[in-house]
Amino acid sequence: xxxxxxxxxxxxxxxxxxxxxxxxxxxxxxxxxxxxxxxxxxxxxxxxxxxxxxxxxxxxxxxxxxxxxxxxxxxxxxxxxxxxxxxxxxxxxxxxxxxxxxxxxxxxxxxxxxxxxxxxxxxxxxxxxxxxxxxxxxxxxxxxxxxxxxxxxxx
Numbered sequence: 001x002x003x004x005x006x007x008x009x010x011x012x013x014x015x016x017x018x019x020x021x022x023x024x025x026x027x028x029x030x031x032x033x034x035x036x037x038x039x040x041x042x043x044x045x046x047x048x049x050x051x052x053x054x055x056x057x058x059x060x061x062x063x064x065x066x067x068x069x070x071x072x073x074x075x076x077x078x079x080x081x082x083x084x085x086x087x088x089x090x091x092x093x094x095x096x097x098x099x100x101x102x103x104x105x106x107x108x109x110x111x112x113x114x115x116x117x118x119x120x121x122x123x124x125x126x127x128x129x130x131x132x133x134x135x136x137x138x139x140x141x142x143x144x145x146x147x148x149x150x151x152x153x154x155x
Contacts, residue, residue, distance in 0.1 A: 019152045023082050027153040030075035034144060037068045038137040045130035053123030059116050065133070066109065073102075076144075083151075091147055098143045105136040 044061040047053070080088070080095065088095070112129040115121050148154045 019087075020082075023079065023151070024153050026075060026079045026082060027148050027151075030072060030079055031141070031144065031148070033068065033072040033075050034137060034141050037065060037072055038134055038141065040065045040068060041130050041134035041137060045127045045134060048123045048127035048130060050123070053121075053126075055116065055121045058121070058123075058126055062109075062112060062116060069105070069109070087151055091150065094143060094147045094150070098140060098147070101136060101140045101143060105133060105140065108132045108136055 040061065044058060044065060047061065048058050076098075083091065108129055112126065112133065115126045115129055145154070
């Protein structure tokens with residue numbers, strides 16, 4: 001650590017010492033789950049925009065997206081539970097920010113549900129909301145990656 005090291009660099013180096021292989025494994029699995037959720041949201045948006053929009057198929061995709069999101073949430077929770085007090089304290093702001101992004105994901109899924117609950121859903125509106133979910137997942141992934149870098153969970 002050189003003379004120009006910031007307090008954040010020192011904190012990051014200190015936290016790196018405490019990252020365990022188990023934490024890295026859970027982090028990696030959670031990252032992969034988020035990738036699947038985002039890919040499914042993108043696929044849903046693309047199929048909803050198509051000329052052959054099928055509301056029943058899109059509902060099936062939405063249900064699958066919800067299941068994958070639930071899995072991602074459980075993995076993230078497992079990661080949070082596995083952090084020690086020092087790590088959790090250092091990541092408090094990041095964790096709060098991730099929770100806010102997650103609330104946006106839930107709100108977008110709620111709007112998606114509303115659109116798909118209609119007798120004749122508008123594919124364009126469904127696609128727009130699916131893209132909103134995809135963008136929110138991307139934001140969540142960025143915060144997740146930043147947290148992983150700070151804790152040295154990324155190799």
